[in-house]
Amino acid sequence: MGAEKKGTDGGGRPAKPMNTPAKELDALVERMRGGNVRALSRLMTLVESDPKAAPAVMKRVYSGRANARRVGLSGPPGAGKSTLLSNLLDAGAKEGKRVAALCIDPTSPISGGALLGDRIRMAGSFSLDNVFIRSVASGKSLGGLAEATKYHTLLLEAFGADLILIETVGIGQVGYDIRSVAESLVLILVPESGDTVQILKSGILELADVVAVNKSDREGADEIAATLSFTFETPRDGWRIPVIKTVASENEGTGDVMRALDEHYAYLKETGGLERYRNPEADLREALELRFRRFIDGGAVSRDADSAQVAARVKSGSLDPFSAAADIMDILFKRNKP
Amino acid sequence: MGAEKKGTDGGGRPAKPMNTPAKELDALVERMRGGNVRALSRLMTLVESDPKAAPAVMKRVYSGRANARRVGLSGPPGAGKSTLLSNLLDAGAKEGKRVAALCIDPTSPISGGALLGDRIRMAGSFSLDNVFIRSVASGKSLGGLAEATKYHTLLLEAFGADLILIETVGIGQVGYDIRSVAESLVLILVPESGDTVQILKSGILELADVVAVNKSDREGADEIAATLSFTFETPRDGWRIPVIKTVASENEGTGDVMRALDEHYAYLKETGGLERYRNPEADLREALELRFRRFIDGGAVSRDADSAQVAARVKSGSLDPFSAAADIMDILFKRNKP
Numbered sequence: 001m002g003a004e005k006k007g008t009d010g011g012g013r014p015a016k017p018m019n020t021p022a023k024e025l026d027a028l029v030e031r032m033r034g035g036n037v038r039a040l041s042r043l044m045t046l047v048e049s050d051p052k053a054a055p056a057v058m059k060r061v062y063s064g065r066a067n068a069r070r071v072g073l074s075g076p077p078g079a080g081k082s083t084l085l086s087n088l089l090d091a092g093a094k095e096g097k098r099v100a101a102l103c104i105d106p107t108s109p110i111s112g113g114a115l116l117g118d119r120i121r122m123a124g125s126f127s128l129d130n131v132f133i134r135s136v137a138s139g140k141s142l143g144g145l146a147e148a149t150k151y152h153t154l155l156l157e158a159f160g161a162d163l164i165l166i167e168t169v170g171i172g173q174v175g176y177d178i179r180s181v182a183e184s185l186v187l188i189l190v191p192e193s194g195d196t197v198q199i200l201k202s203g204i205l206e207l208a209d210v211v212a213v214n215k216s217d218r219e220g221a222d223e224i225a226a227t228l229s230f231t232f233e234t235p236r237d238g239w240r241i242p243v244i245k246t247v248a249s250e251n252e253g254t255g256d257v258m259r260a261l262d263e264h265y266a267y268l269k270e271t272g273g274l275e276r277y278r279n280p281e282a283d284l285r286e287a288l289e290l291r292f293r294r295f296i297d298g299g300a301v302s303r304d305a306d307s308a309q310v311a312a313r314v315k316s317g318s319l320d321p322f323s324a325a326a327d328i329m330d331i332l333f334k335r336n337k338p
Numbered sequence: 339m340g341a342e343k344k345g346t347d348g349g350g351r352p353a354k355p356m357n358t359p360a361k362e363l364d365a366l367v368e369r370m371r372g373g374n375v376r377a378l379s380r381l382m383t384l385v386e387s388d389p390k391a392a393p394a395v396m397k398r399v400y401s402g403r404a405n406a407r408r409v410g411l412s413g414p415p416g417a418g419k420s421t422l423l424s425n426l427l428d429a430g431a432k433e434g435k436r437v438a439a440l441c442i443d444p445t446s447p448i449s450g451g452a453l454l455g456d457r458i459r460m461a462g463s464f465s466l467d468n469v470f471i472r473s474v475a476s477g478k479s480l481g482g483l484a485e486a487t488k489y490h491t492l493l494l495e496a497f498g499a500d501l502i503l504i505e506t507v508g509i510g511q512v513g514y515d516i517r518s519v520a521e522s523l524v525l526i527l528v529p530e531s532g533d534t535v536q537i538l539k540s541g542i543l544e545l546a547d548v549v550a551v552n553k554s555d556r557e558g559a560d561e562i563a564a565t566l567s568f569t570f571e572t573p574r575d576g577w578r579i580p581v582i583k584t585v586a587s588e589n590e591g592t593g594d595v596m597r598a599l600d601e602h603y604a605y606l607k608e609t610g611g612l613e614r615y616r617n618p619e620a621d622l623r624e625a626l627e628l629r630f631r632r633f634i635d636g637g638a639v640s641r642d643a644d645s646a647q648v649a650a651r652v653k654s655g656s657l658d659p660f661s662a663a664a665d666i667m668d669i670l671f672k673r674n675k676p
Contacts, residue, residue, distance in 0.1 A: 325629045
């Protein structure tokens with residue numbers, strides 16, 4: 001861990017001590033690899049709450065993990081994301097797959113469907129047989145949702161999950177983030193999602209690989225499905241986005257969504273598109289940024305008298321942060337290394 | 339700019355050359371400060387597309403800028419964000435304020451309302467009299483939406499804007515990001531936003547300072563407004579979130595939203611809450627990260643033979659990115675500084 005020590009950073013965010021020794025991490029990872037769900041949960045909590053533990057855990061699990069099928073689910077609140085997710089979990093488990101769900105919205109009620117009993121409000125993680133469900137707590141995650149979700153996905157792959165479903169809260173920016181951890185994105189809409197023109201304008205359709213029109217027993221479903229199908233008539237890079245009508249509450253259309261996802265995976269494999277979503281070089285870039293962030297959050301600026309003085313001038317308003325950053329980089333990297 | 343040179347980074351993202359010399363930047367900033375809209379637009383484009391220019395511009399404008407009123411607008415597609423934003427722009431301009439809008443969704447049709455003519459689809463920036471509108475192009479922005487929005491907000495403050503409205507795409511994660519550039523957040527819902535229970539569960543209400551129930555001439559508006567008012571009966575940290583019924587298409591309720599925002603601003607000033615959203619130390623932390631990212635994206639890893647070799651092992655799969663990051667930091671910071 002080099003120059004990193006316990007302390008508080010210049011930006012006011014407290015750094016946490018490294019509570020877990022290397023030996024204990026080794027043991028946890030071994031138990032997790034052996035299928036121990038408690039060890040998996042503990043590691044997930046570590047990487048989202050202990051800034052020192054994240055790289056230490058990740059370097060232990062990154063290599064030698066299996067490549068799971070990773071699917072994102074996005075859509076407005078009330079569209080039925082959780083219910084469709086439950087259905088897909090059930091369907092996957094029935095096929096004998098080891099299925100997992102990451103639910104980014106901590107307040108969302110996530111149901112384990114037929115397998116887990118309906119409408120269980122999840123806190124932390126939950127597992128039964130081949131199904132594992134975990135909430136990514138937005139408030140608790142130090143490095144942000146995207147970072148925690150990425151680590152959790154890697155951990156689930158090391159755990160041996162076959163299918164990982166990632167439910168996002170809302171739509172929009174999250175949709176962009178999710179492409180770094182999922183190779184397929186299901187967008188869930190409902191007849192009430194606003195008029196089709198609005199949906200088309202919002203730009204979210206550009207991110208979708210599969211579109212589910214849920215609650216399709218309601219008025220307006222056929223119209224929206226037809227308009228979307230027409231919109232997607234021309235394939236995008238050789239993939240024609242399927243529009244599937246579902247009634248998640250009745251488990252209708254789940255099989256069609258599963259099949260569409262299988263077809264999308266086959267398409268990605270054929271066209272070499274999978275590599276875009278499995279990029280070790282991009283992971284390296286993120287790991288470097290992470291390491292630097294931990295260096296700063298670990299109190300590097302305030303520990304050095306000269307850089308602390310520059311930071312004090314920013315605080316008092318006599319120096320702008322951008323000039324100060326240049327000075328502090330000069331000072332710190334003559335003396336330390338991250 | 340130290341060791342930074344033109345090149346491509348280890349993560350595959352091309353670095354752009356520094357096209358704008360310091361003298362030209364000085365001149366642009368001076369013209370922008372003098373109220374020149376073209377100079378403002380040019381600087382906005384620079385900070386979102388030229389990685390070297392961003393810190394160079396920011397250090398010139400950070401100090402000596404005015405503190406504008408910064409308001410975020412969030413809500414699902416079709417809720418009427420753009421229309422309400424237009425109304426607020428008009429209302430602000432009529433009060434003699436210099437008003438500006440940042441529209442994060444580049445595909446969103448943004449109207450300048452009565453002042454600018456209805457339903458103008460914006461590309462780039464647009465200004466008339468005291469109104470300035472700019473789309474933040476998500477696809478073009480190198481550092482991501484949050485970074486571009488932050489810089490644009492700082493530039494608008496240097497330009498002398500009194501009121502900055504920031505429209506986000508969708509809801510969810512964007513809501514979290516927006517708190518680093520806006521001290522007030524208006525959440526716009528419609529009677530069709532899904533049942534109230536779903537809205538409450540989605541967690542987005544926790545972020546709102548003011549809630550507008552738009553299209554409130556439609557069925558169900560009174561019910562949703564009443565439920566939300568009941569929910570917010572207990573103040574949060576001394577602020578009772580107002581629920582305001584609007585019909586943005588008829589410019590109804592705009593004044594009420596403006597008044598609620600004024601009250602929220604007064605509340606923030608009284609309680610010292612403004613400092614939370616005006617934090618030079620947090621800006622310093624971001625500036626340091628930015629500088630490091632530019633160092634990496636500028637080709638630092640590939641330029642050094644030893645670190646390039648470590649990166650090659652990551653690419654070939656013989657080393658994990660997290661161990662590699664530690665090695666590369668050791669190598670680079672003995673030789674260079676960011």
